[in-house]
Amino acid sequence: MAHQSIFGGPVFDMARQQFESVADILEIPDHERGRLLYPKRAMVVTCPIIRDDGQVAVFEGYRVQHHLTLGPTKGGTRFAPNVDIGEVAALAVWMSWKCALAGLPYGGAKGGIAVDPRLLSRRELEILSRRYMQEMIPFVGPHTDVMAPDLGTNEQVMAWFMDTYSMYQGRTVTEIVTGKPVSTGGTLGRRDATGNGVAHLIGRAMLEMGMDPRHATAIIQGFGNVGSVSATTLDRQGVTITGISDRTIALYDPKGFDVEKAAEYVAEHGVLKGFADQAEISPDDLLIQPCDILVPAAVEQVITGKNAGLIKCRILAEAANGPTTPEADAILAQRPDVFVIPDILCNAGGVIVSYFEWVQDLQQLFWNEDEVLERLYQIMDRGFDEVRRLAARKGISNRNAALSVGVERVRNAKNTRGLFP
Numbered sequence: 560m561a562h563q564s565i566f567g568g569p570v571f572d573m574a575r576q577q578f579e580s581v582a583d584i585l586e587i588p589d590h591e592r593g594r595l596l597y598p599k600r601a602m603v604v605t606c607p608i609i610r611d612d613g614q615v616a617v618f619e620g621y622r623v624q625h626h627l628t629l630g631p632t633k634g635g636t637r638f639a640p641n642v643d644i645g646e647v648a649a650l651a652v653w654m655s656w657k658c659a660l661a662g663l664p665y666g667g668a669k670g671g672i673a674v675d676p677r678l679l680s681r682r683e684l685e686i687l688s689r690r691y692m693q694e695m696i697p698f699v700g701p702h703t704d705v706m707a708p709d710l711g712t713n714e715q716v717m718a719w720f721m722d723t724y725s726m727y728q729g730r731t732v733t734e735i736v737t738g739k740p741v742s743t744g745g746t747l748g749r750r751d752a753t754g755n756g757v758a759h760l761i762g763r764a765m766l767e768m769g770m771d772p773r774h775a776t777a778i779i780q781g782f783g784n785v786g787s788v789s790a791t792t793l794d795r796q797g798v799t800i801t802g803i804s805d806r807t808i809a810l811y812d813p814k815g816f817d818v819e820k821a822a823e824y825v826a827e828h829g830v831l832k833g834f835a836d837q838a839e840i841s842p843d844d845l846l847i848q849p850c851d852i853l854v855p856a857a858v859e860q861v862i863t864g865k866n867a868g869l870i871k872c873r874i875l876a877e878a879a880n881g882p883t884t885p886e887a888d889a890i891l892a893q894r895p896d897v898f899v900i901p902d903i904l905c906n907a908g909g910v911i912v913s914y915f916e917w918v919q920d921l922q923q924l925f926w927n928e929d930e931v932l933e934r935l936y937q938i939m940d941r942g943f944d945e946v947r948r949l950a951a952r953k954g955i956s957n958r959n960a961a962l963s964v965g966v967e968r969v970r971n972a973k974n975t976r977g978l979f980p
């Protein structure tokens with residue numbers, strides 16, 4: 560696929576390699592590949608803010624809209640120090656395959672600001688969030704591009720985004736972002752949706768493998784929204800959580816942790832450090848401790864060519880986006896003992912409930928939590944069944960099966976709509 564592009568870097572290269580593997584499986588001709596892989600639009604904005612000490616600081620923000628073939632674009636906004644346009648583009652591409660696999664009427668998008676939100680005061684975080692949304696107003700809209708939370712952002716940031724957009728429209732536009740607090744047009748069930756979905760599909764994989772949750776152990780990397788909810792939900796299902804971590808510390812104890820208490824500790828202190836420091840282990844070693852279920856729930860590229868042969872889990876549940884590199888995938892392909900639940904399937908609960916939130920906001924008709932959960936699990940089960948059937952029929956990995964379904968749906972829509980001559 561010969562194509563000059565500004566999108567590059569290790570994370571975008573990963574998305575490209577995954578796409579190429581699947582395009583080969585699907586026998587997609589070369590001339591269709593660039594149109595499918597490369598993003599439709601990308602915005603880079605400069606966000607100056609006045610810091611608490613009176614100095615002006617300038618942050619760079621990004622938003623990439625991968626394709627608009629099936630409806631508006633959809634995806635989270637990430638606040639993290641190493642965010643760049645290549646990473647955001649890769650995350651937008653993955654959102655497209657994820658939404659298509661779940662059957663949602665969206666293309667993928669992702670955005671971010673290169674900033675460590677923990678180094679900002681609440682006031683600074685608010686004005687940066689508002690400035691970012693203000694800069695994005697010409698490019699987003701309830702039927703153009705709908706933002707949501709991701710790494711480093713939360714319900715409060717979504718409320719500021721929604722408020723900023725609404726002030727510019729002169730009316731309240733709740734449907735401009737999802738993942739908002741319930742008090743401002745959010746849906747019941749969104750806060751826990753990603754972690755709930757992760758735990759639900761781990762349950763499906765355990766059932767398929769004849770595993771009893773009450774005798775299973777899990778290690779979870781990342782203890783934010785997705786990691787902590789995955790941990791507490793698995794814990795309630797009887798799984799013993801033997802490893803947890805965040806950026807400040809990694810903890811391992813074969814006897815298990817009280818993860819409800821850990822979540823309370825993080826809610827109070829902001830970090831895991833100080834919760835059970837006697838159980839500290841190096842972050843790299845945490846991933847290779849024996850466990851039944853390994854859940855990377857933080858950042859990309861943590862299961863690599865170096866450690867893929869060393870992990871000792873039976874289920875690798877990819878709660879994070881892009882945690883496993885193509886080199887690791889090649890090693891895992893030789894390890895039928897590890898059941899991989901690929902990211903675009905495993906963490907789709909978040910965007911599925913975001914879709915429900917958008918629909919409820921557009922209709923101003925709100926559902927109860929049971930309705931949200933029932934529809935969430937229905938869509939996740941359908942995706943899981945589809946992926947398992949295709950993987951078995953074609954003798955391919957769960958990742959290639961999941962990507963195949965997503966890519967093929969986007970391709971069909973593009974080809975049916977046609978290419979303007």
Ligand SMILES: NC(=O)C1=CN([C@@H]2O[C@H](COP(=O)(O)OP(=O)(O)OC[C@H]3O[C@@H](n4cnc5c(N)ncnc54)[C@H](OP(=O)(O)O)[C@@H]3O)[C@@H](O)[C@H]2O)C=CC1
Pocket residue numbers: 635708709710711712753780781782783784785786804805806807829830842856857858859878879880906907909910
């Ligand atoms: N939020 C959502 O609905 C969805 C999120 N995802 C994906 O899930 C992952 C986590 O997102 P989310 O939970 O929302 O983010 P949060 O910001 O809520 O939490 C991130 C967690 O990961 C930790 N972390 C960050 N970097 C590292 C690292 N290098 N090693 C270990 N831990 C680290 C953070 O630690 P610390 O607090 O110390 O910084 C924090 O505990 C991301 O990949 C995201 O794209 C996928 C689908 C939906």
Ligand SMILES: O=C(O)CCC(=O)C(=O)O
Pocket residue numbers: 633634635636654657705706707708709737738880906907909910911913
């Ligand atoms: O809820 C959403 O719209 C998107 C969540 C997200 O960013 C993701 O699935 O990676």
